[in-house]
Amino acid sequence: MERVLVVGATGDQGLVQVEQLWAAGREVVAASRRLRPAQLPQGVQSVYLDLQEPTSLPPALADIDTVFLNLPSASFTDPATILQGFDHLLQAAERAPVQRIVFNTSLYVGDSPVGHVAHDTRHTIIERLFASKVAATAVCPVIFMENMLRGWALPALRERQVLSYPHDENLPVSWISLTDVARIMMRLANEPDAENRRFVVGGPQALRGPETAALLSAAWGRQIRFESLPVAAFAERMGELFGNGDRLNSERITRDLQRVYQWYNTENPSPFTVDMAKFLARYPLALLNVKDWAMQNPIFDKEPDVGSGSKA
Numbered sequence: 001m002e003r004v005l006v007v008g009a010t011g012d013q014g015l016v017q018v019e020q021l022w023a024a025g026r027e028v029v030a031a032s033r034r035l036r037p038a039q040l041p042q043g044v045q046s047v048y049l050d051l052q053e054p055t056s057l058p059p060a061l062a063d064i065d066t067v068f069l070n071l072p073s074a075s076f077t078d079p080a081t082i083l084q085g086f087d088h089l090l091q092a093a094e095r096a097p098v099q100r101i102v103f104n105t106s107l108y109v110g111d112s113p114v115g116h117v118a119h120d121t122r123h124t125i126i127e128r129l130f131a132s133k134v135a136a137t138a139v140c141p142v143i144f145m146e147n148m149l150r151g152w153a154l155p156a157l158r159e160r161q162v163l164s165y166p167h168d169e170n171l172p173v174s175w176i177s178l179t180d181v182a183r184i185m186m187r188l189a190n191e192p193d194a195e196n197r198r199f200v201v202g203g204p205q206a207l208r209g210p211e212t213a214a215l216l217s218a219a220w221g222r223q224i225r226f227e228s229l230p231v232a233a234f235a236e237r238m239g240e241l242f243g244n245g246d247r248l249n250s251e252r253i254t255r256d257l258q259r260v261y262q263w264y265n266t267e268n269p270s271p272f273t274v275d276m277a278k279f280l281a282r283y284p285l286a287l288l289n290v291k292d293w294a295m296q297n298p299i300f301d302k303e304p305d306v307g308s309g310s311k312a
Contacts, residue, residue, distance in 0.1 A: 002099075002190070003027045003063055007049060007089065008070030010039055012146065013104060013178055017068050018044060020182035031060050051085025057092035066189050067093060069103045074121035075256050076242045086125050094133045100195075102185045103129060105140045108200060108271035116260045130196045137188050138198040142272050145175045145203070145293045148216075152237055157224065158299055163216060164227040166234035166261045167272070169209040174202025174274040177288045187283050202274030204287040212290055219294035231261045 004021055008014040009030035021028040022041045030040050031049035033056075040046060049060040061067070069089070074082055093101060105122045113120040122140075129136035147153060148163065156164040167173055184201055188194040207215070209226035216224040235258035243250025264271055276287065288296075 002065040003029065004066045004068060004189075005029045005031050005047075005060060005064040006068045006070070007031050007051075009046070010034055010036060011070055013106060013144075013181065014068070014070040015039060016178040017070070017104070017182040017185060020179060020186060021068075024186060026186070029060075029064065051088050052081070054088045054092065057088060058096065061092055061096040061098060064096065065099050067098055067101045068185055068189075069101055070106070071125070073106060073118055075118040075253060075260070079117055079121045082121055083124065086128070090128060090132055090134070098134055100189055101129060101134055101136045102189050103136060103138045104181060104185060105138055107140065108142045109138065109140045109198065110200075110271070114263070116263065117256055118260060126198055135195040137185075137191075137194045137196075139181065139185050139188065140198060140200045141176050141181045142174055142200065142202045142274055143176070144181070145177045145288075145290060146297075149297060149299070151241055152234065154299065156227070157216075161222050161224050162227045163209065163213045163224055164229045165209070166229045166231045166265070167209055168265050169226060169228045171265060171270055171272060172206035172208055173212065173270075173272045174206045174276070175212065175290055175293075176201060176203040177293050180285070180287050183285060184283075187285060191283070199279065200271075200274055201279065202272075202276060204276060204289050206273050206275070207290060215289070215291040216294050219291045220298060220300055222300060231258055231265065234261060 004026055006014050006018050006028060009018050010032040018028055018030050019041055022044055028044055030044055030046045033048065033050040035046045035048060047060045048056060050056050071082055071086060103125065107118060107122065109119060109122045109126060113123050126138045129138065148157065153163070153165060156162045180203065188199065209228060213224045213226040235254045238257050239250040239254030242253055
């Protein structure tokens with residue numbers, strides 16, 4: 001079987017890719033500069049890799065057929081550093097036996113730059129991939145279901161039973177699970193017609209805020225309601241969470257996320273809305289819906305209140 005190197009294997013997204021590859025019987029190597037083998041499925045090989053250390057790349061890429069690439073967000077990390085590390089990887093991959101790079105962009109990426117650093121850094125990476133000697137596929141998930149379990153959303157769900165997110169309540173959002181992102185990457189990795197192509201992907205449903213809350217209610221046995229969090233408040237919260245105590249960095253993150261989330265909400269059609277029908281007709285997969293995902297990820301310790309859930 002093909003040998004797959006997962007770059008960024010100990011992050012939330014890369015770790016799920018490792019788990020899905022391993023469960024499918026693929027030979028997988030987990031690569032990271034902060035490897036903690038205890039995180040990995042038993043039997044998975046691990047290797048040290050730092051994209052800013054070019055000498056770490058040839059040993060990690062030896063005998064690798066496919067690379068699953070995960071990179072930090074340019075919203076929180078210096079874009080020049082990200083691009084430099086990517087270039088190191090690409091140069092090493094062109095000299096190695098790598099046959100395909102499958103890039104998980106972690107966010108929507110369109111056909112052209114849009115003026116937002118996170119998006120445009122990803123766009124530049126895709127352009128460089130498609131111009132390289134290595135076949136590449138870009139998988140662009142629009143928004144992760146697992147975001148609802150993170151520090152900017154989970155407290156409101158647990159403490160107030162509120163899905164508080166910076167989406168207009170009428171904005172259709174195609175939430176996708178990290179598991180399905182990994183499965184899509186696996187599905188496309190060996191497809192000849194996926195070479196040098198970009199795929200914007202979402203989940204099986206495009207849901208407005210109250211519809212998402214209703215499905216969470218049905219899964220968790222609590223009456224969850226949706227709250228359209230002001231974009232400015234969300235951006236400020238993210239700046240505090242990811243600024244690492246650096247005021248200027250926090251302010252930069254806040255400014256960038258405020259601009260990009262206003263764009264998400266006002267762009268027509270919205271980057272958060274994906275019709276997966278054509279993709280699934282060509283590459284059949286059963287994608288996880290919000291209710292089933294929530295049932296797999298309970299957040300309340302107590303027994304559900306009988307009759308408190310939605311009928312959705």
